[in-house]
Amino acid sequence: MMGLKLGSLIPQSAAIPRLLKEGLRQQGRLYAIAMAAMIVSAATSAGVAWVMEKIVDALSRPDSRAYVLTVATMVMGIFIVKGMATYVQVVFMSRAGNRIVAHQQSQVFSKLMRQGLSYFNAMESSEIIMRVTQGAQACRRLIDIIVVSAVRDTLTLLALLGVMIYQQPLLSAVSLLVGPVALYGIRRILRKVKEIMESELASMSEIYKVLQEGAGGIQVVKIFSLENTMRDRMDRAVRTVEKRANAISRLEAITSPMMETLSGVVIAGVVVLSAYNIFGGEPTTAGQLMSFVTALLMAYEPAKRLSRMRVSIEASLVGVRMVLDMLDMPDTQIEAPDAAPLAPGPGEVEMAGVRFGYAEDTPILKGVNLVFPAGRISALVGPSGGGKSTLINLAMRMFDPTEGTISIDGQDLRMATLSSIRQRISFVGQTTFLFSTTIRENIRCARFDATDEEVVEAAKAANAHEFIEALSEGYDTPVGENGAFLSGGQRQRLAIARAIVKRSDILFLDEATSALDSHSEALIQDALGRATQGKTVIVIAHRLTTILNADQVFFIEAGQVAESGTIETLLAGPTRFRTLYDAQFEGVSERGSRDRQVRFNA
Structure with missing residues (x-):
């Protein structure tokens, strides 16, 4: 099986800034609207944790109907705004992502049309299809991951940490001990991701190749009874892709039990420390503790997504670099700077x-x-x-x-x-x-x-x-x-x-x-x-x-x-x-x- 030609890929350090610069420049308005919605969504997430204190207080004061109605109105408003912000974010992120895919595919095809026959003689058509389709989708995924993680998840996590610190500064400090342990585990995971993704894309290219040869050469396949041979080739390629996709899934999924275990330990510790008031100071009200615990539980999801971000980025980078590598290849046939049209003549x-x-x-x-x-x-x-x-x-x-x-x-x-x-x-x-x-x-x-x-x-x-x-x-x-x-x-x-x-x-x-x-x-x-x-x-x-x-x-x-x-x-x-x-x-x-x-x- 001929693998993808990955030796000339541009460095990772250059691929991400270049893609972000191009993507944000071309779709800046759509991303700006989506980011504004993310900021609102992050604020409302913090608002949900903060309002839990008011909810507990309202439940302890059932006779104060005005206070209960005020709290109920606040809760309803927060969730309505959060829902609207989420809708705007999803719609505009999708529009921007779809335009990036379309732009990258058009750009790559335009580049192909400027190449001479020598380029197509050296490059298998299955590899070209692989780069145009999978690579363009990888560009969208990478930008989405970075934008969503950098804006929504980071701001949401910071906002929730703010609520935690506001309610319980000392317990918040204890909770943050989980961060370094999680980062150490993720760093070990990343070492395997790049190699697996390159192998998976090479196997995907083989699938495209078998499909092309099976459809284009069906007469030869039938005449020489090559159906079983073609099926065996496809089965091997499919099994290889499945195996490597499972490996990537395991690497991405391992962050979840790791974060859940660490979070469980932290939450249990916080409950014990709070119950026994080990740190002393002013006694914690039920509403404050509920608000703190709610913020801590809500912070788990954005923290988990941020912990998986590096794994997802590494998985998408191979496809992104394939596209950028194709765009950076010199044209195999170019016009002279001072090229002039052929003058009319007899045709010798x-x-x-x-x-x-x-x-x-x-x-x-x-x-x-x-x-x-x-x-x-x-x-x-x-x-x-x-x-x-x-x-x-x-x-x-x-x-x-x-x-x-x-x-x-x-x-x-x-x-x-x-x-x-x-x-x-x-x-x-x-x-x-x-x-x-x-x-x-x-x-x-x-x-x-x-x-x-x-x-x-x-x-x-x-x-x-x-x-x-x-x-x-x-x-x-x-x-x-x-x-x-x-x-x-x-x-x-x-x-x-x-x-x-x-x-x-x-x-x-x-x-x-x-x-x-x-x-x-x-x-x-x-x-x-x-x-x-x-x-x-x-x-x-x-x-x-x-x-x-x-x-x-x-x-x-x-x-x-x-x-x-x-x-x-x-x-x-x-x-x-x-x-x-x-x-x-x-x-x-x-x-x-x-x-x-x-x-x-x-």
Whole structure:
């Protein structure tokens, strides 16, 4: 199991102040209202303890009806105010917390959208989901814990201590002896919390991973009878999470019996000391003793919450630091400070001395020099792993070369804005990704200002209009998750329609027909013929029937351009391309192959 990458987490000493500063700055008004309500709630808690003296006195003077009614009115008022303050506190704390979760999730997703492909290649999607969901919730929990403990519980405890000291100063001093003992016990508990929480979050990430793989690869799971294997993986992850969650619960819960035991000892001691009047002085009235004991009993709950605060903070900090760590990661692909939009041009793409590797010690491209002429079809062929897809990814600026330059119409892509690069290019790959929305919106996502008429026109050009019209809801038919309700050929034609509606100058095709049957391939080849007219086309193909009308061919092998030229030139001699051609066509004449080929520009 691959655990969460926790090595680069920001220090705990920096995480809490930063989160509080951001949270309170963004939701300061809501927290201010909640804190004001907490202050009122703390005051009324002290008022409840204080009024107990008056209640006992009233019960001992039943003949004084006016006094009894006054005390009764005071009690009712205190509890009404306390209830209203509690309501305001809960509502505004919830609003502030929900906004923090929403803000953190939006902020993290925005950060993800600024990353290049290298980031997503290095980070598992299950870990990303884990950070966005659990981390954002941890941010809310941490702020709530600190705000509630720092304001409500602390003020309530101080107010109740004030009542205790007012009623019985010496007995209050004896009661405070419990504090140091409780702090010592909590300090020992905290040592185990961080390690357990990191392990629990790693196990949660494994649960997300199993869910994703089980749902996304369900066909493979069924075909190879992997149901039991997937169930075993899930069971192990779930049991691990359960075990560690139980450990955290034990650590959090241990503070309760500890505080209860200590409180019981203190209360028993106070009763004995008060009964025997060991300290001497003025005799204690029943009302004073009741008020003191009530304040002491009420102080138990906020004291217990404060004693558990450090454990709860430590349990939330791992998730908080994961989110902040993600936000602090440098963008893997950034624009130059003086980046300028690409100027309009014919669409010539050039690579000069390009070197690149996904890992520093494993070069993929080794000094590539080539030119894709504007308005022409250029084909990349060669064995798998030679670097063809990498060349396309670099030309689309999904990555930046480690050496050399890539330019469009003479403008270095690293000096151009990313948005202007994306406007100039379109892409159709071997596997088509569709959003879980309607057909219309999947086509229109390439250009949101496209009219319904333009969407239909693009679908017709992609040979998709006929099958779309045959669907129950036509262009408003949902396609399911990643086009699950459509066939491979239908998804591919939608991808071509998407590329057509964009009206870009440069079109990249990466094995766009390799996984299709002959009928679907013929439809798509015909659609590509219309989609590529007048554009700069760079196409990767293993099946040479798809590139026989290319203006030039580059044979890519071992990260270098091994051969280049027109098809006629490369077939004229003993070239690598000729060997590949003969192997695929098995002696069929070049003319016969060309006659059966549905050309791009037909």
